[in-house]
Amino acid sequence: MLAEAVESGDKDPKSFGREFLMAFGTIFLAELGDKTQLSTLLITAESQSPWIVFAGAAAALITTSLLGVVIGRWLARYLSPAALKTATGASLLFIAVLLIWDTVHL
Numbered sequence: 001m002l003a004e005a006v007e008s009g010d011k012d013p014k015s016f017g018r019e020f021l022m023a024f025g026t027i028f029l030a031e032l033g034d035k036t037q038l039s040t041l042l043i044t045a046e047s048q049s050p051w052i053v054f055a056g057a058a059a060a061l062i063t064t065s066l067l068g069v070v071i072g073r074w075l076a077r078y079l080s081p082a083a084l085k086t087a088t089g090a091s092l093l094f095i096a097v098l099l100i101w102d103t104v105h106l
Helices: 003-006 013-031 036-045 050-076 082-102
Strands: none
Touching: 003 082, 036 050
16 A cells, blocks of 8 residues: 555655554544443453454444545545534534433433
8 A cells, every 4th residue: 555655656655654643543542442342342241252253343443444434535525624624523513412412301
């Protein structure tokens, strides 16, 4: 992947490394202790095959990440980075309000 990017002139190696580390660090920290990790922990605790659980969880995370990349690339054609950040923030705020509303009205 790096060799292809360098050969095609799309990105320099430093840019590739920065983008990779930013993506890895952001997703790694965001996923610590979230529902996905806790679900994986519980499934593993109940399973006799932790490596199969790992493979399934990893495949699911790769698939959802691929969807994010494909949809993000498509949206970038139509929205500026600022508009995309605003739309993403508004979506997360809306979800937070719904969760708070649901919690208060149990």
